[in-house]
Amino acid sequence: LQMSRAxxxxxxxxxxxxxxxxxxxxxxxxxxxxxKPPRPWLGAFSAESNGMVVVMSVAEGxxxxxxGLRQGDIISDVRDGEVDGLADFYRKLWQNPAGAEIPLRVxxxxxxxxxxxxxxxxxxxxxxxxxQ
Numbered sequence: 001l002q003m004s005r006a007x008x009x010x011x012x013x014x015x016x017x018x019x020x021x022x023x024x025x026x027x028x029x030x031x032x033x034x035x036k037p038p039r040p041w042l043g044a045f046s047a048e049s050n051g052m053v054v055v056m057s058v059a060e061g062x063x064x065x066x067x068g069l070r071q072g073d074i075i076s077d078v079r080d081g082e083v084d085g086l087a088d089f090y091r092k093l094w095q096n097p098a099g100a101e102i103p104l105r106v107x108x109x110x111x112x113x114x115x116x117x118x119x120x121x122x123x124x125x126x127x128x129x130x131x132q
Contacts, residue, residue, distance in 0.1 A: 069117065
C-alpha cells in the first residue's frame with residue numbers, strides 16, 4: 001500500500017497481529033471464512049493522500065462502477081459523516097451491513113455530488129471453482 005502526506009509518499013504494509021488470528025482460526029480451518037456477516041463491499045480501491053480518500057480504481061461491474069464512482073474521485077463523506085482518512089472511511093463504511101445503500105459525498109473535478117452505492121458481499125463477485 002502507499003500513503004502520501006505533505007507530498008511525501010510512504011510505502012506501507014498491512015500486517016495482522018497474530019493474536020487476532022486465534023479467535024477466528026477454527027472458523028477459517030472449518031469453513032474457509034469467519035462465521036459472521038460479511039462487511040459491505042463497494043468495489044472501489046482507494047488510497048489516502050493528505051488525509052483525503054482518493055479512488056484509485058473501480059472494479060468492473062462492481063457496486064461502485066454501477067453507481068458511477070470513478071478513478072480520481074475524492075470521497076469526503078459517508079452518510080452524514082465527514083471522512084478523515086482511509087481508516088475512518090472504512091470504519092464508517094463497515095458500520096453498515098452488506099447490501100445496504102451507502103450514500104457518499106464525492107468531489108470530482110472540484111465539484112461535489114452525492115452517489116448512492118448499493119454495497120454487496122464481496123464473495124458474491126469472486127469466481128467459484130467448477131465442481132464436477
